[in-house]
Amino acid sequence: MGGARVILCTAPNSRAIAELIDGLGRDGKIIIVSAPQDMMQFHPGLLLKGNRSIAGWVSGNIEEAIHFSLLSGAMPMVETFPLEQAAIAFDKMMAAKVRFRAVLKIA
Amino acid sequence: MPTMKAIQISAPGADFELVDREIPEPNAGELLIKVQACGVCHGEAILKGGHFPGLTYPRIPGHEVIGTISKCGSDVSGWQAEQRVGVGWHGGHCFQCSACRRGEFSACTRNLVTGITIDGGYAEYMVARSEAVVSIPHELDAIEGAPLLCAGRTVFGALKSSGARGGDVVAIHGIGGLGHLAIQYSRNLGFKTIAISRGTDKGSYR
Numbered sequence: 635m636g637g638a639r640v641i642l643c644t645a646p647n648s649r650a651i652a653e654l655i656d657g658l659g660r661d662g663k664i665i666i667v668s669a670p671q672d673m674m675q676f677h678p679g680l681l682l683k684g685n686r687s688i689a690g691w692v693s694g695n696i697e698e699a700i701h702f703s704l705l706s707g708a709m710p711m712v713e714t715f716p717l718e719q720a721a722i723a724f725d726k727m728m729a730a731k732v733r734f735r736a737v738l739k740i741a
Numbered sequence: 742m743p744t745m746k747a748i749q750i751s752a753p754g755a756d757f758e759l760v761d762r763e764i765p766e767p768n769a770g771e772l773l774i775k776v777q778a779c780g781v782c783h784g785e786a787i788l789k790g791g792h793f794p795g796l797t798y799p800r801i802p803g804h805e806v807i808g809t810i811s812k813c814g815s816d817v818s819g820w821q822a823e824q825r826v827g828v829g830w831h832g833g834h835c836f837q838c839s840a841c842r843r844g845e846f847s848a849c850t851r852n853l854v855t856g857i858t859i860d861g862g863y864a865e866y867m868v869a870r871s872e873a874v875v876s877i878p879h880e881l882d883a884i885e886g887a888p889l890l891c892a893g894r895t896v897f898g899a900l901k902s903s904g905a906r907g908g909d910v911v912a913i914h915g916i917g918g919l920g921h922l923a924i925q926y927s928r929n930l931g932f933k934t935i936a937i938s939r940g941t942d943k944g945s946y947r
């Protein structure tokens with residue numbers, strides 16, 4: 635099927651992201667939306683091959699995303715916690731153990 | 742003064758702390774929101790770790806908020822009590838800097854960040870700038886919908902503006918809060934979608 639047109643990286647792992655560069659097809663683009671703390675190392679020649687690029691992305695229109703979710707049925711799967719258990723929810727999220735987004739149910 | 746329950750971080754490196762706080766009063770241009778639900782985002786690690794210049798503490802985290810307007814401050818137009826609203830990462834802008842004049846409010850040089858530079862939604866009530874809130878449709882459940890305020894809009898915006906077209910191969914790396922939404926969006930945008938993750942414990946997610 636050839637390489638990917640886009641690889642959207644949501645996991646903050648620089649090494650794993652670098653290993654994905656060669657999975658891009660021609661003019662393919664890696665988009666990073668979650669910032670790892672460690673430096674990323676890769677051979678720039680991997681970008682020359684096939685005019686690939688690596689980009690970052692923040693932001694996006696909230697109302698458009700909500701509209702598309704309601705239109706398509708693409709909805710978050712959430713695990714709820716009471717406000718008092720915010721620390722437990724946070725630790726579970728940091729350990730990537732939540733299925734798939736922790737939400738505090740406050741009222 | 743009436744009080745509310747809130748979770749705050751008192752200093753860089755400190756743990757979440759359950760506290761009673763006075764319910765804040767909305768100033769001019771602000772709304773008091775009765776919070777129904779708030780998502781838990783990796784961005785909270787910035788506040789917890791002090792990884793941002795100029796942070797002040799104590800601070801209430803949380804930037805995936807859905808609730809209802811409890812009270813409008815003065816000089817607020819277009820919003821009224823009981824309306825459903827949401828607040829994301831963007832907490833407000835100045836309308837005056839060059840980015841704002843170009844309409845790029847998220848790039849405002851004096852922007853406020855919800856739950857980072859101003860108090861967020863880990864509380865029964867929060868104050869938000871009226872220019873930063875979005876309208877929440879009635880058919881969107883507060884708890885299920887809260888993650889759309891940050892995780893959802895981030896991955897949807899990234900995919901929509903990525904240049905990929907129907908039938909293209911799009912891979913999603915990581916199946917967490919952002920990734921599980923990205924997989925659904927990618928499929929619904931008509932991309933041939935591949936999920937990439939470590940291990941097999943999330944392999945059954947479709």
